[in-house]
Amino acid sequence: MLASDYLGRTVRDADGQELGRVADLIAQVGEDGTPRMVAVLVTPRWRGRLLGYERPGVQGPWVFDKLAGWLHRGTREIPWDEVRWE
Template identity: 45%
Template sequence: MPADRPRLRAGAILGRPVHDREGRLIGRVADIETRRDEAGRERVTALVVTAGRWGRLLGYERREAGGPWLLEQLARVVLRRHLTRVPWPDVRL
């Protein structure tokens, strides 16, 4: 995470609109990807953005999520079709 970024709570990010570099709306934040740094702190690495009406996606937006076959198919067809993974340095909230 760049040093000039302020500290934010997840609740302040989820649901916010995200724009691309040209200012066009990509969608709204549905999930936050993090990774633990060498000091043991969680750092944001990317945002999962959805162009659809879905808010929180219950984890099924991730390809590695497992579950009952029917829920996996629903996630593949409905939830994942409008997802975009935006790396944190490219985020414009």
């Protein structure tokens, strides 16, 4: 599989409820240096790249931070094993 096969797909939870589109794949880097998938970042509307404002921590300009927060509202991380990729 390629990352591009996952990104942009609409995913559902175990009950078949729609979660949104996949915006990013989040991996934890293990002791051996291999990144293992732990979560999926889903977003209700946006299709493209999230410009980096989805990461925790402060990033300016203030207007952009607020604008990105509003445009991407509802964006959340879902643990990998709770996501159904039909």
